[in-house]
Amino acid sequence: MASMAETLGMTLPGNAAIPAADSRRMALAEMSGRRIMEMVREDLKPSRILTREAFDNAIRTGMAIGGSTNAIIHLIALAGRAGVDLPLTRFDELSRTTPMLLNVRPSGK
Numbered sequence: 001m002a003s004m005a006e007t008l009g010m011t012l013p014g015n016a017a018i019p020a021a022d023s024r025r026m027a028l029a030e031m032s033g034r035r036i037m038e039m040v041r042e043d044l045k046p047s048r049i050l051t052r053e054a055f056d057n058a059i060r061t062g063m064a065i066g067g068s069t070n071a072i073i074h075l076i077a078l079a080g081r082a083g084v085d086l087p088l089t090r091f092d093e094l095s096r097t098t099p100m101l102l103n104v105r106p107s108g109k
C-alpha cells in the first residue's frame with residue numbers, strides 16, 4: 001500500500017522504499033509536515049491530486065509489484081471518498097496491459 005500511496009501522490013517520493021523501523025522515517029515525517037504547510041499556502045488539496053489518472057497509476061503499481069488483493073478494497077474506498085468512480089472492471093482492464101515486475105512477499109514467493 002505504501003507504493004500505491006506514493007504513486008497516488010499522497011506521500012513524498014521515496015516513502016515506500018524506507019523500512020518502517022528505519023531512522024529516515026523521522027526525517028521524512030518532518031519533510032512531509034513542511035510539504036503539507038506548503039500545500040496549504042498553495043491551496044493544493046487532495047481532491048486535485050486524487051484523479052482518475054492517479055488511481056490508474058496506483059492500480060498499475062500494485063499489479064506490477066504483485067500487490068495484495070486488499071489494495072483493491074482500499075483503493076476503491078479511497079476513490080469513493082475522493083469522488084472518483086473506480087469500478088472493479090477498471091482493475092481488470094488495467095491488469096490486461098500491466099506486466100508483473102516483482103514477486104514480493106507476503107503475496108509472492
